Amino acid sequence: EAQVTQNPRYLITVTGKKLTVTCSQNMNHEYMSWYRQDPGLGLRQIYYSMNVEVTDKGDVPEGYKVSRKEKRNFPLILESPSPNQTSLYFCASSPEGHHYTEAFFGQGTRLTVV
Amino acid sequence: AQSVAQPEDQVNVAEGNPLTVKCTYSVSGNPYLFWYVQYPNRGLQFLLKYITGDNLVKGSYGFEAEFNKSQTSFHLKKPSALVSDSALYFCAVRDTENTPLVFGKGTRLSVIA
Numbered sequence: 001e002a003q004v005t006q007n008p009r010y011l012i013t014v015t016g017k018k019l020t021v022t023c024s025q026n027m028n029h030e031y032m033s034w035y036r037q038d039p040g041l042g043l044r045q046i047y048y049s050m051n052v053e054v055t056d057k058g059d060v061p062e063g064y065k066v067s068r069k070e071k072r073n074f075p076l077i078l079e080s081p082s083p084n085q086t087s088l089y090f091c092a093s094s095p096e097g098h099h100y101t102e103a104f105f106g107q108g109t110r111l112t113v114v
Numbered sequence: 115a116q117s118v119a120q121p122e123d124q125v126n127v128a129e130g131n132p133l134t135v136k137c138t139y140s141v142s143g144n145p146y147l148f149w150y151v152q153y154p155n156r157g158l159q160f161l162l163k164y165i166t167g168d169n170l171v172k173g174s175y176g177f178e179a180e181f182n183k184s185q186t187s188f189h190l191k192k193p194s195a196l197v198s199d200s201a202l203y204f205c206a207v208r209d210t211e212n213t214p215l216v217f218g219k220g221t222r223l224s225v226i227a
Contacts, residue, residue, distance in 0.1 A: 004157070033214075040123075042204060042219040043158075058214050090157055099208050100146050100165045103215065105157035 002027045006091050006106035013081055013113055021076045021109050023091030029104070031094040032074040033058065034066065036087040037108075043090065049074055081113040116141045118207050120218035127195045128226055135190040135221045137205030145207050147188040148215070149179055152202040161203075164188060175199070195225045 004025045013019055025032065033048035035058075045058030049068040063085055065077040074093075078085060088110050092103040117140045127133045139145055146165055150158040162173025169181045179190045188205060205218040 035217075040219055042118075043206075043217040045214040048214065092158075099210060099213075100163070102148060102160035102163060103158075105150075105159070107157045108155075 002104065004091055004093055004104050004106040006089075006109050009107060009109060011109060011111050013111070015082055015113055016080050019078050019081060019111075021078075021089060021091075021111070023074045023076065023106060024072050025074075025091075025093040025104070026072065027093060027095070027104065028071065029093035030071070030096045032068065033092050033103075034064070034074070034076050035090045035092065036060065037090060038087050046076070046089075078111075081111075083113045085111065086113050087111060116207055116209055116213060116216045118205050118216055118218035120203075120205055120221045122221050123219075124222045124224065126224045126226060129197055130194050133192050133195040133199070133223065133225070135203050135205075135223060137188045137190065137218060138186050139188060139205070139207045140186060141207055141209035143209040145188075145209055147179075147181065148206040149173065149177070149188075149190050150204045150206065150217075152204065152220075154201075158204065161190070195223075197225045197227050199223060200225045 007022045030051045034046040035043040037043050044060045047066040049055045091106040094103045119138045148163045149161040152158050164171050164181045172178045202220050204220050206215050208215045
């Protein structure tokens with residue numbers, strides 16, 4: 001089954017404790033991205049990657065890192081999480097020509113930073 | 115800069131009635147427009163898109179959307195709403211390959227039996 005898999009689905013952590021949210025897709029898509037969803041703000045793009053070893057900042061990259069060492073994986077790293085990073089996070093992937101093709105989304109990761 | 119507006123936070127409609135969820139956009143070039151739906155505790159699912167061609171686009175689950183260039187709108191419609199259509203709906207736009215997909219704030223649709 002074609003899918004984007006995120007782990008974990010739920011995470012509660014403390015301020016400053018480094019964490020990684022994994023994202024993996026099995027569709028051989030070139031383009032992957034991370035979004036955060038906050039009430040009243042919709043989805044905002046954090047980082048995106050157009051292919052292996054190519055990453056770029058989205059609209060809200062501060063406090064986040066990403067890497068794209070393999071085509072299928074695109075982990076999101078919070079080196080020192082803060083309470084304002086409490087949010088619902090989504091990973092998405094799209095095939096080449098992504099600007100006119102639909103994105104496939106993971107199930108989401110609900111992160112709480114206390 | 116690209117932007118999307120969904121002017122209604124909430125839309126309520128009776129089952130069997132037609133529904134409309136509004137979306138207006140702003141881009142510098144030609145728009146690529148999308149609608150996604152989010153059910154509780156789920157990721158976003160693609161409904162339909164407008165790239166070029168016919169202004170009326172048909173998508174999944176009986177939904178359709180009408181692209182109106184003069185009004186810069188891309189409203190989502192369905193002739194007869196179902197209770198199972200109750201969800202959060204997002205409109206999104208992109209104008210070129212190198213710009214991010216920009217989402218609206220979402221509209222919560224509630225279909226009442």
